[in-house]
Amino acid sequence: MTNEPIAGFQPQAYEPELARQWAARPLAASPAPGAPKYYLLEMLPYPSGALHMGHVRNYAIGDAVARFLRMRGCDVLHPMGWDAFGLPAENAAIQHRTHPRPWTLANIANMKAQMRRFGFSYDWSREVTTCLPEYYRWNQWFFLRMFERGLAYRKKGWVNWCPRCATVLANEQVAGGVCWRHEDTPVEQRELEQWYFRITRYAEELLRDLDRLSGWPERVTTMQRNWIGRSEGAALEFELEKREDRPALSLGRLRVFTTRIDTVFGVSAVLLAPQHPLLSELLNETERAQTRALIPARGETAETEKLGFDTGWRARNPFSRESVPVWVANFVLMNYGSGAVMAVPAHDQRDYEFCKKYQLPVRPVIAPGGVAPDLSRQAYTGEGELINSAAYNGLPCREAMASMIRWAEQQNAGQGTVTYRLQDWGVSRQRYWGTPIPMIYCPGCGVVPVPDKDLPVRLPEDVPVSSGGVANLAAIESFIQVACPKCGAAARRETDTMDTFVDSSWYFYRYLDPDNGEAPFAKSIAHRWMPVDQYIGGIEHAILHLIYSRFFTKVMRDLGLVENDEPIARLFTQGMITKSGAKMSKSKGNVVDPAALIERYGADATRAYVLFAAPPEKDFDWNDQGVEGLHRFLGRVYRLAMRHPPLTRLHAGAPSTAASPAEDRLLRKTHVALRRITREMESRWHFNTCLAAAMELVNVFYELEPELERGGITEAVWDDCQRLLLLMLAPFTPFLVEEIRRIWAERAPAGAVWSGEVQRQNWPEFSPEWAREEEIELVVQVNGKLRARLRASASASEEELRALALADPKIQALLAGAQPAKTVVIPGRLVNIVLRQGARA
């Protein structure tokens, strides 16, 4: 039984119905002519089955901003889509014996329904699903364009292989020697033929343009800078000495890369990576087996013992003409520089450890301050003057480097070069659920691209699913067999699919023109909307996704498809939500389920709590009771509104004077809150303080309610302030404000309530007059210590404030007749009376 005349606060009673209405009648862009465009993008989710709290946070942030900007009159583009290819669908297929496609599509339907239930205001007419041929055919199209320009190529090389994924991984997907999806699975090295994107062609530009990304968090640009890892140095050629016991070599030189050419007179050996291609020529089968054992199998680190193998070959130092041994060493990386280095034990710690172990000579060639360094314990890696370096003796390092590079170039023994840590992007995956690579192998013509007219190369649907997994494309004969597009002979299709990071590298362009059947998108539309004004997502994509997306944009620009050099103007990286201090995960059993929260507290309270708990860039720990607090707050707003539907007509602008102190207080508090929220939304997005301001205002409404009933506040002022409260809450709790408006519209007189949804109103301007305090609390300090608080007019002059402070009896007593050495007056804030310099009370 209920004794309330009006129904209590029950979000369940109205949120689902409003969500339905919004689905049918979206807040689609109907901007005023000339409205500024704003492309607001949130990272699209992988359709794993249901939203998790990380999604809710990401999308609650984005939606608050979208709603605010729309009310501000912007033409907001706010799309959503699905990153729908990838391995989990195959794993689920194994578990449930279902095909990845229905599993994925069912997940999408469920998550989309959840998003609607949360009230996220996406423009679903632009929805993109990457596993559909309408989307992935453009992946293939881009692949072909890149192939034409030499940006997609095939090579045999050492690659990262995850035994759990049963596929190859890009370098970017291997962290610390383990798979990014299977942190307990060491990655193996295998030599395979793979497709690559030549991202290194853009390394320099990708690095340089980081300086222009002023709207990105510095730590993200720093991570990318380190990832690209540009280093300047020199490539040097060491001539291999002939050996009587071995056949002559096809190429008698070894190329090394060094950033310290100044130490070249200290070389004790040349070290090759165990995978170095020349080893097949230099070594016999027994020897090669020994070097193969040196290939780092798992995540080896700087702490791993350094091991080597003396090949018996010797090479000649181009500068000193000295003959040094050629070793294979486990710590030399094949995929950096040339896979060979010169070992200078005196001036490189790794070489020092290696040479000490194998008793190779350690000879200093750099002397800091002219004094030979102490090498008894470790290498000296700093700068200094050259010694033991023939004609270069006495030169400082930097001068020596320049002069040595010049000499090497003249002698045709090397040249100055720039090397990058960044590798070409390996995009081949030996999996089913991905974009087929549109290539054909013809016995006569070789590698032949699929002609554009034959796109998309469709993923075959009727594939066997067994407990062992989804059949690899290589096992599906009907897919493989194809006529060569050039000569018509029987040929075979490429059976690798593309890395799913290809999908997410350009999806935000497809939103702009999702139904285009002729091109990935129309250039004119991209010109209008790009770059993305604001991108919001997790920090975990700081490198992979965001560097690939930048690469794609530069390629698209060079293809003439777009005019922008960079895809994203501003980036916001949200913090993580943890539970009991740990990352939420099913295996830990500490997952907070958004669906359960909706059920219990509704969408508004859940969204509002996520925004209230902490500033959005910070991590925060989930607290169940926190949601209840927000639920209570929304109930307070609701009940207040139910008790006081507006009675007076809507009108613009605030009154110029207040009829009573109570009215004065309400008007000030309202405009102070409005100012705080407006300023936050325009700057740093600390939504927690926005909601705090609204809570303070609601507390004042409650405090002044008796005053309204007593007639101490006019209805017009009360109504204005309450309507402003709804408007300022609209970005955060869209259901609540709309439900209140709906009920008001039924009960209030004509013209007292907006005829359209709250969301479609203009964002109100705060009144600077009312937002400014009139009376302040003046703090009086003596020697910097707070001694009194006084009321004072906000417009009082320095002199008036000083006099006021000195006149206070408490201050008089403290001064005891002494003459202040100095008084500091900060108008509107405080007076500090200094008795003597440096005095500490």
Add this chain to the structure above:
RNA sequence: GCCCGGGUGGCGAAACUGGUAGACGCACGGGACUUAAAAUCCCGAGUCCGGCGACGGACGUGCCGGUUCGAGUCCGGCCCCGGGCACCA
């Protein structure tokens, strides 16, 4: 090891440019309403010391020092926590 963040009540936090430390909320305690409970509404609260008491005093933003009339905020040094990278020659 290197590069970023970050340390403020019992907890999440606020203080945006050096000017009242702890707004707002959670948890807690007290009261009103109720037969009772829930819900709701109101009040209290950094810590310590003194006082029956309105109140007064001292201390207080990781630690040590500095600049300043005044430091959570600026500078120097250190400690701790989190994240990223990690044999890149």
